[in-house]
Amino acid sequence: MGNFTTGVKETRFYNDVISGLSGFPKQLFSKYFYDAIGDKLFQQIMNCDDYYLTKCEMEILELQTEAIIDSISADDYFELVELGPGDGTKSIKLLKELTHKKADFTYIPIDISHSVIDNLEALVADTLPEVKTSGMNGDFFDMLNQLRNSNGARRVVLCLGGNIGNMTVGESHAFCGKLRQSLSKGDKIIFGFDLVKNPKIIRRAYDDSEGITKRFNLNLLERMNRELCSDFDVKKFEHYCSYDPETGSCKSYLVCLQDLEVHFPEAVIPFKKDEYIHMEISQKYTLSQISDMAHKTGFVVDRNFFDSKKWYVDSVWEA
Ligand code: AVI
Numbered sequence: 001m002g003n004f005t006t007g008v009k010e011t012r013f014y015n016d017v018i019s020g021l022s023g024f025p026k027q028l029f030s031k032y033f034y035d036a037i038g039d040k041l042f043q044q045i046m047n048c049d050d051y052y053l054t055k056c057e058m059e060i061l062e063l064q065t066e067a068i069i070d071s072i073s074a075d076d077y078f079e080l081v082e083l084g085p086g087d088g089t090k091s092i093k094l095l096k097e098l099t100h101k102k103a104d105f106t107y108i109p110i111d112i113s114h115s116v117i118d119n120l121e122a123l124v125a126d127t128l129p130e131v132k133t134s135g136m137n138g139d140f141f142d143m144l145n146q147l148r149n150s151n152g153a154r155r156v157v158l159c160l161g162g163n164i165g166n167m168t169v170g171e172s173h174a175f176c177g178k179l180r181q182s183l184s185k186g187d188k189i190i191f192g193f194d195l196v197k198n199p200k201i202i203r204r205a206y207d208d209s210e211g212i213t214k215r216f217n218l219n220l221l222e223r224m225n226r227e228l229c230s231d232f233d234v235k236k237f238e239h240y241c242s243y244d245p246e247t248g249s250c251k252s253y254l255v256c257l258q259d260l261e262v263h264f265p266e267a268v269i270p271f272k273k274d275e276y277i278h279m280e281i282s283q284k285y286t287l288s289q290i291s292d293m294a295h296k297t298g299f300v301v302d303r304n305f306f307d308s309k310k311w312y313v314d315s316v317w318e319a
Pocket of ligand 1: 163213
């Protein structure tokens with residue numbers, strides 16, 4: 001084990017995990033869900049019956065593409081910057097319609113993962129060879145600032161999939177404020193927000209009947225075993241999800257079923273029976289909270305596009 005563990009302790013992942021599990025309450029960053037197995041499980045979540053977010057957003061992008069494109073004023077050259085594009089299934093619909101309309105733009109997906117960008121560039125080159133694509137690897141804000149300094153083109157930013165929900169309300173205000181500083185007046189942003197609705201529907205989406213979300217959460221324990229040489233016994237942890245209609249916060253936890261110790265290279269983490277690890281927040285919003293956030297962070301809401309059930313909104317903001 002000695003050689004195998006060499007280097008693990010120096011990684012950002014190890015340090016985040018040890019500090020997250022040493023505090024109270026114990027917590028892990030949900031960005032670490034997404035290793036190769038987590039990516040596949042997330043694909044399954046998006047396709048499962050109980051998880052409605054992706055279907056709602058696809059419906060919006062399929063049925064209202066023309067109106068969305070009108071709302072971003074695609075007549076002159078612009079850069080279409082996508083933050084956290086995933087596999088591109090959603091944005092490809094917009095790209096197709098923009099190409100059809102002969103819009104002059106460059107598609108710039110930004111992601112921290114090399115493989116996300118490489119796969120997406122290959123997909124766009126294959127399916128829409130006429131689209132100019134220039135993927136960027138790294139931190140969203142570093143990349144946006146780099147773009148601003150390079151050519152001053154107008155930008156339309158896509159932040160789809162409800163990813164903003166994985167921040168607390170305070171964090172998302174800070175994120176939007178920082179985003180505004182990286183943009184220029186007249187730039188636009190399309191944000192996908194999951195809206196408040198019947199609490200049972202929300203809870204079902206994060207505790208699906210097929211147990212995929214449970215496996216998605218437990219995979220992070222297995223990922224730590226694989227990559228950080230820890231010895232979590234995943235059978236001793238149970239997935240639990242809560243939704244509070246008063247705050248709109250949906251939270252996922254892993255609850256420990258008995259007193260135990262988990263060993264890491266150079267750290268031992270004790271767990272008490274019923275102690276939990278906070279795994280993820282998926283914040284839900286009302287329309288007035290969305291426009292309040294836009295105003296407080298220097299944007300105006302141009303238009304909102306809803307799915308037919310009004311469960312989800314793609315909100316177009318102007319800087
Ligand atoms: C990526 N993000 C928007 C998903 C969500 O709905 O919060 C992640 C997810 N976690 C469990 N299911 C889906």
